[in-house]
Amino acid sequence: MNVNTAAKITQQLLAAGHAVAATDEEADAIIFNTCCVRNTAEQKILSHIALAKQLKRQKPNLKIAVIGCLSAKRKINGVDILLGTDNAMDVVEKLGVAMQPLAPEANATAYIDITYGCDNYCSYCIVPYVRGHLRIRPYDEIIAEFNQVKDTAKNIYLLGQNVNEYPDFPKLLAELAEQPGDFNLHFLSAHPKDFDLETIKVMARYPKIAHDVHLPMQSGCDKILKLMNRKYTVTDYLEKVKLLREYMPDIHITTDIICGFPGETDEDFDATVEVVKQIKFSAAYIFPYSNRSGTVADKMSGQVPFHTRKARATKLVEIMRKMS
Template sequence: MKKFYHIITYGCQMNVHESEKIAGILSEMGYESCSSPEEADIVVFNTCCIRENAENHAFGNIGMLKKLKQRRRDMIVAVGGCLPQQMNKAENIHEKFPYVDIIFGTHNLHDLKSLILKKLASKEPVISIPEDDGSICEEDVPLRTSYPNAWVNITYGCNNFCSYCIVPYVRGRERSRSSERIIAEVRSLVAEGYKEITLLGQNVNSYRGELTFPQLLETIANIEGKFRIRFMTSHPKDFSDELIEVMAKYPKICHCLHLPVQSGSDSILAAMNRRYTSGQYLEKVVKLKARIPDCAITTDLIVGFPGETDEDFEATLDLVKKVNFASAFTFVYSKRQGTKAAEMPDQVPEEVSKARIMRLVELVNSQTRSLSETYLGKTIEILCEDYDDKRGMYMGRDEYGRMGYFISSQNMIGKFVKIQIKQVNGISLTGSAVV
């Protein structure tokens, strides 16, 4: 009899890729994917805890499974990832949701098969949250679901301890995969027909395998075939001139860089433990733009960090105006227990943060819209990624990350397509394919 799995993923690209690894483990065990928990024999929540919202969202959805679990007692419910890896959270999940069968963390995803077998052999819940052992498991074969894009981990964990961030506590210290293994993985993905490779790490710039990050990037850019290379995330303090040179030299490396600045105020950056000033950030942007004028720079911004004054916030607006970001992820500071910032005085009142984020979003959106308007009438090359049923159009992104839509009677997924832009709507562009 066929058995089915359903995975619910929260959070960043790292988690999306880890869900592909979970899918690989389950498929190796004979399970097949299904589209809803109702049809599943095992439901896995791959959780995130970077912000309170993400945590509450996951808790809400785990809670909603209670009735289904009462009807289908043999269905396995597993909760893994960053949320249970936090101190005391696994016990908390077990108390709140006693029907959860398996609780695992970020360091033992590769043990999921044995945890499932243990659960199948016993009535007791299986809770396993190992401390970081510093190892890297190379055995998991992900079941990739994002063709023509493929995610490739190059590092795990983080050593930076930004004062607001929970990641180093739940993902452990930074570990780099061997350059040889990464290069072999990219080679085989390109041979399989993947058209876009995204190298992933909490801070790719501090990658230290046999090669440095710019050397690794250069080696990958020399692999034969038509494909694009992206990487994320870059920490500004480690973003080097050498990397700019490699980006400028190889057309396969997208002219698109995600460089989180977080704040434009030097005192807030210091309190965040970011280890750069706004001046140093701008200097790197100027160097990058001088060498790669068309490079699209995107960023992350936090408002309402403890102690942020009106002047600090104005400094952020000022920096955003100077850089003219292609787009930005904007967040209200979210207090995470266990981090340094959670203990800081002068937490900013919610209504002040809300007013600030509205001003920031308005500024970022106006920059993004103006940039979109420059696309009107231009012909761009996009990599077709998917078909959008609602619009009845194919969609993909250009090398700068801008989304483009077009109509075609043929299946275009995985193809590079030139489209002439006829219409601009916010950040999305619509055009017609140019033969």
């Protein structure tokens, strides 16, 4: 989603005659498009912003803009423009550039938002607090954007925190896959609790839908999945993997896994390792659990020491590396 927003802002500024500066020192404006899903991302961006503020002391006309979810989470002093995710595009006008109705750039990859925000409140996740409630993008808007990109983009991604919450997602997917054009259709991300057989059947039926799915498992232990408020069990997850492989033997399944979630014992972690070995994902994004203030998990008892979280993540990364 951030890649998509950044590309649209860049396109507006380039169309108005601006250029991308080679270095911060040469820039008239620095735009930080932020993510605060993980604590390390937040700390990194704060140190980059501090450097930009130092630069501004030598170059008072430099404009600093901070957009995206970090701006919704905390107050940031000493910057010129501060905008959340919903109005991030307003940065263009706030920099004194009039927005123009531009056709999306002829890129090999195009991203189309189909939903915004999230109401699932997974107990570790800050997204519902910084991106707001689930909003469904009007169907006509999705189709209009799709028609603009389908002749130039090779890969088109439908985006949502949980695309399966789009009303009748399989129908939307099928309708887009029926359109003429030489494109591959993808979607990001699916949610194991809502990802259904109908979607799998549509994926298998239409050649333009890529046989890849990102299905974040997060843990291979039911106790931890419950604490995470994920609303599926390991058995449910395995069943979806089985169906995917039945309908599409060449399917690429990727996932996300959090290691060292509060309450996770060595045995719970071992259960995750076993499921990972059993499923044989094409790739997995494995992270030590990151506390986010304001979330339910941050206040849970049984917080796992950071070195244990890290050691488990390192072990799982190594197992995945060997398997892939």
